[in-house]
Amino acid sequence: MDKKPCNSSQDPEVRKGPWTMEEDLILINYIANHGEGVWNSLAKASGLKRTGKSCRLRWLNYLRPDVRRGNITPEEQLLIIELHAKWGNRWSKIAKHLPGRTDNEIKNFWRTRIQKHIKQTENQQQQRGNISEINNHHQGSTSTSKVSTMAHPIVTYSSPSYQGSLEPFPTQFPIITDQSSCCTNDDNNNNYWSMEDIWSMNLLNGD
DNA sequence: AAGCCGCCCAACCGCACAGGG
DNA sequence: ACCCTGTGCGGTTGGGCGGCT
Numbered sequence: 001m002d003k004k005p006c007n008s009s010q011d012p013e014v015r016k017g018p019w020t021m022e023e024d025l026i027l028i029n030y031i032a033n034h035g036e037g038v039w040n041s042l043a044k045a046s047g048l049k050r051t052g053k054s055c056r057l058r059w060l061n062y063l064r065p066d067v068r069r070g071n072i073t074p075e076e077q078l079l080i081i082e083l084h085a086k087w088g089n090r091w092s093k094i095a096k097h098l099p100g101r102t103d104n105e106i107k108n109f110w111r112t113r114i115q116k117h118i119k120q121t122e123n124q125q126q127q128r129g130n131i132s133e134i135n136n137h138h139q140g141s142t143s144t145s146k147v148s149t150m151a152h153p154i155v156t157y158s159s160p161s162y163q164g165s166l167e168p169f170p171t172q173f174p175i176i177t178d179q180s181s182c183c184t185n186d187d188n189n190n191n192y193w194s195m196e197d198i199w200s201m202n203l204l205n206g207d
Numbered sequence: 208a209a210g211c212c213g214c215c216c217a218a219c220c221g222c223a224c225a226g227g228g
Numbered sequence: 229a230c231c232c233t234g235t236g237c238g239g240t241t242g243g244g245c246g247g248c249t
Contacts, residue, residue, distance in 0.1 A: 016218080017217095017218075017219090019218090037235095038235095039234075040235095041234095051219095053219085054219080057218070058217090058218085061217075061218085091237075091238065092238085103237075103238085105216085107238075107239085108215070111239095112215055112216080113215095209249105210248105210249090211248085211249080212246105212248080212249095213245105213246095214246085214247100215243105215244090215245085215246105216244090217244105218241085218242090218243105219241075220239085220241090221237105221239090222236105222238090223235105223237085223238105224234105224236080225234090225235080226232105226233090226235100227234100228230105228233100
């Protein structure tokens with residue numbers, strides 16, 4: 001790439017990549033004692049070899065005690081769809097209406113699940129369109145794809161097929177019936193410590 | 208059993224904006 | 229009025245993991 005590795009050469013102290021448990025604890029402890037904000041000086045004062053940006057992101061997206069982790073509930077799915085139809089990719093704005101959810105999480109959710117679902121829906125609609133066109137015209141010629149494209153103009157993400165159908169993903173996603181179960185994360189976080197662990201360790205360490 | 212492929216998510220990057228000096 | 233620094237936001241990437249062939 002054409003990017004200069006100036007940071008790594010001039011400032012080898014700056015760490016990148018996944019956060020370690022130790023770093024998380026340092027950040028949590030520091031914020032518990034001094035509060036959040038002024039991230040650049042926080043990064044320096046805490047002794048973390050991270051940028052302020054990185055500290056902020058880690059805190060907001062993962063370490064904050066009020067961050068809700070686990071599957072997006074059907075209600076949240078609907079809300080995301082509605083708000084996205086209204087505001088587009090204003091993830092932080094959407095996140096403000098979903099307590100405990102981060103813009104990053106919503107963004108990822110949208111990209112991985114909903115966009116995929118929309119594509120599938122569009123494909124299905126196109127295929128149905130093809131079939132109906134074929135049935136309507138009894139032509140069976142090679143021009144069906146063109147016809148179907150005209151019959152189903154490409155819709156944007158605010159696909160009207162979602163709005164009003166209060167059942168966006170009836171079978172595709174596991175539905176959480178018990179909110180308390182979302183905090184166990186047995187399978188999801190095998191390689192990670194849960195936030196409860198971290199916070200209890202934080203308390204054990206003393207602040 | 209091994210390799211491949213696709214999905215998911217944490218983290219990084221670049222840009223824009225706001226506030227202070 | 230201008231510049232600098234910090235912060236916030238949206239887009240993108242890379243690695244881990246599970247399912248499939």
